[in-house]
Amino acid sequence: MSYTEIFFYIFAVLSILFALLTVTRRNAVHAAICLLLTFFFIACNYVLLEAEFLAAVQVLVYAGGVVGLMLYVIMLVRKDEADEVRQSLGQRVIAVFIAILFVLEIAFISLLAYYGNYSGFLSSKMAQIGGNTESIGAVLYTYFLLPFEVVSVLLLAALVGAVVLAKNRIER
Amino acid sequence: MSNFLAGIQFPDITAIIPEVIALIIGCLILLIDPFIPKQKKRLNGYIALFGFVVLFFVTLSYLGKSIVTFFDMFSVDNFSTSMKLFFFVANFVVVLISLRYLEMEDSNLGEYYALLMFATVGMMVMVSSKDLIMFYIGLETMAIPLYVLAGFIRMNERSAESALKYLLMGVFVSGIFLYGIALTYGATGSTKLVDIVRFTYINGVNPILFVAIILIACGLGLEIAMVPFHFWAPDVYEGAPTSVTAFISVVPKVAAIAALLRVYFEGFTFFAPYWQTVLWLLSALTMIIGNVTAVVQDNVKRMLAYSSVAHAGYMLMGILSFNELGVSSLVYYFFAYSFMNIGAFALVIYLRRKNIVGDRLEDFRGLAQKDPIAALVMVVFLLSLAGVPPTVGFVGKFLIFSAALKAGFYWLLVIAVVTSVISLYYYFKIARSMYLEEPVADEPLLQPLSVKIAIFLLAILTVVFGVYPTPIMNLADLSAKVFFGY
């Protein structure tokens, strides 16, 4: 086993461990910290898989931004109240069943990709093109130009919507 | 880098001109809104009205054209063009009924119309896309303004509650949809419908795709409001501003069904027997649960919510027939449904007056004596919703049923007919209330002009196209040829 593989498994185990902790912690702030660490270790694995750009964006957006906003909200909730909320719907059997189903599916797809040799067209060509930041940029502004532009409409709508909902309307 | 992008063609920008115009109008409303004094906010609505008229005629010129561009992601064909025309007609009416209503609710902000425009852009993208990622982005661009619109009367608790419910359901379901896309990508290595068809043609059916098909149907099922994703509909329809309810109950539903149709027809063509079975079940459940639950409602908005769930079931029959008649009857049904359903909600707005939302059954009591014309018009809409001739609703149902008959779904047809009969009961509960009961003395009706125009326009359309359906039928036939013409 190479060093990369050893590190990969370490990070993988850690990210799964913290993901489990995220859903089992009763304290919401602890859960958020575990989520942060999950994202971080996933980013580490991205680095090992030579997807540096994805790793940086993962940390920047998810670990840096999203969890930060979550914490912001959690901190405004009273701690003792938040701890007492019942966090289970009593549907464990169904939940476990569905979770197992999804895991099996992912395993199946991974096997397909492994043996079937039809993974995405980018993974192997990446190095020849000159780093994955460049190739993501190139693909994003050519093949995925339209989705990229439509996403900006989506964000504009979300922004306007947030302002509409948050604005103090009595003043107007 | 250079060989990687070699041979790349510049996309055909002309294909997205209607989308760009809609976006510009939305931004224009946002930009000039701050400069309009509070008393004249209605100007925003007029801009939106004008915008939809412009968009209608611009899009009309695309009829007959067939462009596939942006690397097989975006397609302008007769189906998408007629869907876009449908959006503009329906949205025009929605804006018309919103003008006065928003003033009554004291929420007359320019953002309302801008968000409506952005949602329209999302729906236009949705019906035109040939790529699952595009579908998803279009869906979200449509959905996020809807969440906000549902909570637009922010000071009203019901409205805020409905927005939150809608948002939570929407976020959950869009996760399911994404998972379906991920599975499809994992199995076929592409999100483009063309590639998915090619892959399944070469490699045969793949069990993973069975799951993906169900998940994609579930993801779009929220906007379609089909069972088992219909729970949000009554609460959201009841709490949201009525004009928004009229919008949500018609236009996004149609957009989602059109998108589902395209994904199944163009992407999962070789899985037809399989998804036909899935949709058979969903459609039957949707019709039964929608119609039966509607019977026990005494809030008109909730009743119409369940009725719109039931209508989603009828529309699904159009998809699962998987034949040319199915598509054309579905397109016809879209138009018919928009006339009658928006009309019914417009009547609720018409009854909106001081302290009265106008959505309880009692509010309709004795309307025939207070305002006989309005009562008559409401009866027209109700007849149409129930599918009684000579209305558009009858023609639409007739066409859809015959498509299902042609495809050989006899039992589904039996369920559809039986549930239609059940629906007569609850539609006529409203009619009975209007004609046979004495009016209660309360606030006089406001009778706003713009709503009046909208209601009469819709009533005329409902009857005229019921007697003479040819213009819409021609459009519907054209769009059906996209999938079966060759």
Place this chain on the structure above:
Amino acid sequence: MLETVILTIAKIIIFFAVLMFFVAYGTYAERKVAGGIQDRIGPLHCGPFGLLQPLADGLKLFFKEDITVAKSDKPTYYIAPILAVVPAILVIAVIPVDENIMITDLNIALLYFLAVSSLSVYAIMLGGWAGNSKYPLLGGLRSASQFISYELVLGLSIVCVAMLVGSFSLRDVVLYQKDMWMVFKQPIAFICYMIAAIAELNRAPFDLPEAESELVGGYHTEYSSMKFAMFFLGEYANMVVSSAIATCLFLGGWYAPFSILPFIPGFIWFLIKTFLIFFFMLWIRWTYPRVRFDQLMGMSWKVLMPVVLLNILVTGFIVTFGR
């Protein structure tokens, strides 16, 4: 294999030592500069010119009683001070001090810098929350919203630079400035970067999270001894690191200004420039009064953001048509 590992470890140790030296004497510089600006003398008694003052401060903090607040949330309370230091130390991995003196030349160095520094907000948020006390919590929340707003401005001003250079590698960024410093090509981006950097560091005039007059001490009110020292260390380490990044991005890194005095080695120039920016930050702190919170947020969203977006637009035109 082994040699690379040893070499890398040696490099890391040296870089770390230099950073810590800068941090220690940063506090000394702060006090001296403050003294000068306020017409005082500053630290004087420990060693010649008070040069041993940082050491004495460290010893004092080390021997103070370590208080753990009884009703605090223990794990979070212990993690927060560590989180304050770690991001700053992680960033030194990508800083090129000279053309060939750096720990690693990452091709996404700028993204790495943004990503890692975005983590430093957690120290303040969690530190403020864990103490279970209201003023630190207010400080933590203020810090979070301030950080998220200015993070965008910081990132966008870095984008301006990256657009011209065409690379995210800090080494490439400095090599690009051989003939002309970036500060002359992107003056607006430089100003935005400096404002955003100072705001992210929670330093005056943007030190709302620790505003003494309203929040006692802000997020670190409930901390004492070494835990407090860690926050302190983190703040100065972050200052040094963002001065160093500013040097690389805008002041030509190791290049001598206008190619004068070329015999002085590059890393000396680098350190001088870093210190100048560091001094600039001190200067601002002791000159301007604190802004109000709504002014702070307003400036980010209503002034800096449009300005820097416009700058990106213009840069885009120049990059596309100017070549």
